[in-house]
Amino acid sequence: MKYLFILIFLFAPIFVVKAADTMIDSDNDGLSDQEETNVYHSDANNSDTDNDGFDDGVEIKNSYSPLDPKPTKLKDSDYDHDSLSDDLEIKFHADLTNSDTDGDGFTDGDEIKNGYDPLSVEKKKLAKKIEINIKNQKLSYFLSDVELGEFPVSSGKNNSTPKGTYKVLNKSLKAWSKFGLWMPYWLGLGSHGEFGIHELPYWPNGYREGSNHLGTPVSHGCVRLGIGPAKLIYDWVEVGTPVVIK
Ligand SMILES: [Ca+2]
Ligand SMILES: [Ca+2]
Ligand SMILES: [Ca+2]
Ligand SMILES: [Ca+2]
The missing domain is CATH 2.40.440.10 (L,D-transpeptidase catalytic domain-like)
Known part of the structure; x- marks a missing residue:
């Protein structure tokens, strides 16, 4: 029992930090800092990254790009010009601001077109x-x-x-x-x-x-x-x- 308490005591702070990380929304735009930084690549400290009058959270909720000041749907936007739409980049967990997420010399668009994982430098085929x-x-x-x-x-x-x-x-x-x-x-x-x-x-x-x-x-x-x-x-x-x- 004593050891259980010690274990909880040791790991509790990690859980608290982890939970808070995904909930902090510094600019109060409806997207967590974690989502802005890692998924949408918008500015976690600016509620309207592309300065078009709509908050980042509102744009994402309605499937618009928070990075393009012109009203562009995520499925029609290819921010990094790698022939993979922002919408599909998000679904494949690729980087919509980097044309070659895994840095293996093949663009994200080419990898998806040929059935490869854009997140792996190995020649790994996706199902x-x-x-x-x-x-x-x-x-x-x-x-x-x-x-x-x-x-x-x-x-x-x-x-x-x-x-x-x-x-x-x-x-x-x-x-x-x-x-x-x-x-x-x-x-x-x-x-x-x-x-x-x-x-x-x-x-x-x-x-x-x-x-x-x-x-x-x-x-x-x-x-x-x-x-x-x-x-x-x-x-x-x-x-x-x-x-x-x-
Ligand atoms: Ca935010
Ligand atoms: Ca792209
Ligand atoms: Ca990309
Ligand atoms: Ca690649």
């Missing part, structure tokens, strides 16, 4: 994931559980796209469908690639199924993506990338 929401007819892609973007899809009519967790089995720039059309940027799913994700398909005479189908389930079970997003997703995923259909 990729695709999520398809049948109800919303949307495909989202994630790196380390951070959503990088979403696109409208057309899945199978009459709920013919099976829900579940899959892995990309194979990739093909152009696959042939048993229904007599080409499926560009094919990503095979299921137990043996019996369905997949692909670009709007086209018939041998060149006629392409309409982009007006995106947002409505019309396929035989595959998940169709528009021209542009299909190539982006094809290039981004690897064989083995998990695909969650829900």
